[in-house]
Amino acid sequence: MTSITTLLEARNLVVNYKNHRVIDGLDLSVPAGCVYALLGGNGAGKTTTISTFLGFNKPTGGNVYIEDESPGENPAGVRAKLAYLPENVALYDYMSGLENLTFFCALAGTRIPREQAHDQLLRTGLQADAHNRRVSTYSKGMRQKVGLAIASAKQAKAMLLDEPTSGLDPGAANDFAQRIRVAAGSGLAVLMATHDLFNAKQVADRIGIMKAGRLVEEFDAHTVAHDELEHKYLAHARGLQ
Structure with a gap:
């Protein structure tokens, strides 16, 4: 049986900013060939998670790893393994x-x-x-x-996307989703922070919901219908779950 290589991993990650806990004990793994959609409202910790993988934030506790290397130990080597696409591409x-x-x-x-x-x-x-x-x-x-x-x-070995479909019309967002699926098919691990539930359901293999710096729910994308995903997301957002 062939083992699947984990390319992106957060282990009990804690990130504080000005005495505020932004990430609170996050455990997350993304294997090769997987698209992981990280959902959550503003302030949930999605962008901070991506920034920590990029080495822009220093963990207060725990750590993040890219193919078992941490950005703090080998920043140049780790960044060479990563591709990053922000909400607004600076060209x-x-x-x-x-x-x-x-x-x-x-x-x-x-x-x-x-x-x-x-x-x-x-x-x-x-x-x-x-x-x-x-x-x-x-x-x-x-x-x-x-x-x-x-x-x-x-x-790169892994791709980090921060709100990549924000501001795109439905046709452009759908086209972008197909391109990401192709990238994952080539063996990349893809971690995507997004507010877009439809895009997450369309493109992801795994979906996680973040709230207040914690991963409060995680599931396989193919096991949940869109209306159920919306219900779960809103329940967490409203504090009902």
Whole structure:
């Protein structure tokens, strides 16, 4: 029987900020090939969890691991294994999508030939006629595709997404979800913080609900219907569960 490698893991993670406990004993694991959707309202601790995996927050207690390495012990090595896509992808508006891709790859120490860069953008769904247009002309969905191409070109082991479908129309959000499924199919572990219950149900293998820094419920996405997920989420949000 083949064992599944855990690529992202939080073990009894505690994070305090100005005497406030933001993360309170979080245990979380995301294996290779899995999309994990982390749901919760503002202040639940979703973004702090992702920031801690990135090494931007120092754990007060416990730790996070990327393939059994912690950011505190080997920050450069750990970040090399991670791709990060925030809610608003920071691209240079005066450059084209293609130029942004090659530039950010070069910053990460990866030289990507022009033909390969075009192919990478096509695989994330950006139409060929947009590759050489300035990013200032792009929709948010198009910018997200360039960000996904940059993340994919890095050949990371795991991908961290923070509200990636916020502000996208339903068609763009659905397209983005399919691209994430393809990324997971290639063996990446994907941790996605989101408010979007529909997107979480559509794309995730596992779903966790956070509240006040704790993981209050966790389940396989295929075992819960959308209306049941909504009921669970709202029950926790209203303090009924």
